[in-house]
Amino acid sequence: MKPTALPWIAAASAFFALVILQAESRPRYGGALRVEMSAALNNLDPAEIPSDPVALEAKARLVPAVFETLVRLDESGKPQPWLATSWTHDVARKRWVFMARPRVRLHNGMMWTPTASSLEAPDDRPIEQILREMARPWNAIIVREPDGTLTGTGPFRVARWEAGKAATLLANEAHWKGRPYLDSIEIQMGRDLRDQTQDLQLGKVDVTDASVGTSDETKAEETLALIFDTPRSTPAVREAVALSIDKVAIRRVLLKGHGDITGALLPQWLSGYAFLFDGKRDVARARQLSAGSPPLTFSYDRQDAVLRSIGERISVNAMEAGITMRPGSSMADVRLVMIPITSRDELAALADIAVVLKAPFSFAAAPYEAERALIDGFRVVPLFHLARNWSLAPRVHSWPDLPNVWIGQP
């Protein structure tokens, strides 16, 4: 890490601590929240799941603020009624029928009157599986207007959308749970991390992304991993790279002790079995496996000082095992990425990771088997579980629960 990054990180940590201290105050209505993010989203259409992990994380967080699902997962990952108030079998016990919540209005002012068929699901798998699939933001209820725009029922409506650049979300005064506390959310997309940090320091923005591993938050919601995108590397070479990485040193020196070393995609708090995936270093074995390895191009976010340092260290470690990893473009053979944990349900979270990996996925498998299938072959090499980092202005409360975010005293 370069010395120049330290004051920014310290300031961000201080902001974060302040917000935690004020967490239980009486919420206040009104105000505009100004958000800057690295992700650049083309749209909020739930049907389009981004394969870029940065965009996936941002979209998974924004979509539920505008579009809602029939059921949602609570804090412990259990499905709860949302736009559907209950569900029951039909008479023939061949389908599940969901009861629509009454008096729900769409953003265009019309009442939400779903067709009967949109409130049914075939009883061809366990109801828990049906509910966890329904709870994914990508299965939100949308109404397509004649002009192609999408209308939802969520606590915010889209007032302005400039693809990849900026958006304005306005409070839905008629939301069935009551209007959100904020009047609006102003979003600037595609901002680089340095500009975001500067804008936060100048008071131009309330929420920004923050560098990896700068939060004292302990609950890991992202997995730092290597993804091998091209067929230039064999499974043996990919395993060699995995075995060469000195995760202990990276965690101690570059992550300043933050995060957990892992070989699993899902963190232990979510799956309970993460410790089964071994991620230990074995340079001797890596050298055996790497024989004849071609040079690989390697990409990572160079604007993030911590990610850049980790990327450089991984290149050095791979070199020790006889593998050359040269810095490359976004079309590189290997990417160092933060994969978001988008759900509190193991399978739903793995399904989104499968989108990032462009790998097939089935909800029918048990979580351990599904995760094992994604990891086998070393297309993805999980390295660390880390908390999601933001920098917040001290006046921001209840972030990142957008409908319940409110702005208090600075």
Next chain:
Amino acid sequence: MGRILGLIFATLLARGDALDDAVGQWGKKIASHLAADEIAHVTWNSAAAENDYLARAKTLLARALQRRLRNPKSVEVTATLSQNLKGYLFIAEMRRENENIVEMASVPRPIPMPETAAGFRLDRRLLWEQEVPILDVIVVGDQMLVFDTAGIARYEQRDSKWQKAEAVALDIPPVRDPRGRLTVNENSLSAETAGVSCRGTWKPAVALECQAGGRFTAGRNTIEETGWQPYFTRAEIGGDHVVGAADGRTYVYDATRKQLSVSDLWSDFAAVSNSCTNAKIIGAYSATNSLAIFDLANQGPVRVSDSMDLPGPVTAVWPAGNAALAVLRNKDTNRYEAYSIAVDCGR
């Protein structure tokens, strides 16, 4: 950590059936990987301290894997008690020739029993708890009125238990931070919440007529009163006004409305006086889930009691006769609990 796990496991003991079923099924799955002449030799690898729950799981697994064989081959099985978001996870690892076999069984996490907290000079008594957000509760003799976001329910005390006598649904517009107030005077009753005001009677039965308007701002969590900016709550103490303002801060004004002090101390409060003390403020701390008693001294609030820790954030504090009513959302059970909070002058 060990103590926490111990507490959780003690609660789990009461749910033996779930453990029996889970470990029994788990044992069958493990046994399915054993050949006819093999037995499992289980080594437990648990971070949790040895306790009755774990001991029981070990016994159940040993029973499920029990085989009577002459000269059996032993297969090493590593068993782990882990936990995830949804509950507890039993994990077995068996290393065979070229394969690492994993079998799992899960047990749902029980709802931990809330700890009771005792306060110094603050006395709390649970009046009512339920899933629907409670706005206000009034107890009059052997009758209790519970105002929530669905309407008003009247309970009667029979055999020392509250039995529901009737429930009247009210068409209350949704608000994200709902607040409401009941007022009883003889047989008459008024109920106010955001954008709605209802008046009528509660004896012999609850009968109300509602109309738009009233003190509570529509779609917000503030109260409107002539001569004041919209506020969360307001109390008079010895001629001074204590105002929980819409900006989240608490202001103290003198009788001439001159500002004396401002603080970020409370999220809500109520003024209370009883036979043993002059008016005091019972305040819910902004930063923690706790209550304490305060006096006004040197133009600002001064804490005069130990704080009382609560099992969740306080959603309402209202004056209630010579005590206060505090409503909180219990973080463990996710239910709303209404307490009568009294100032105890006993020490």
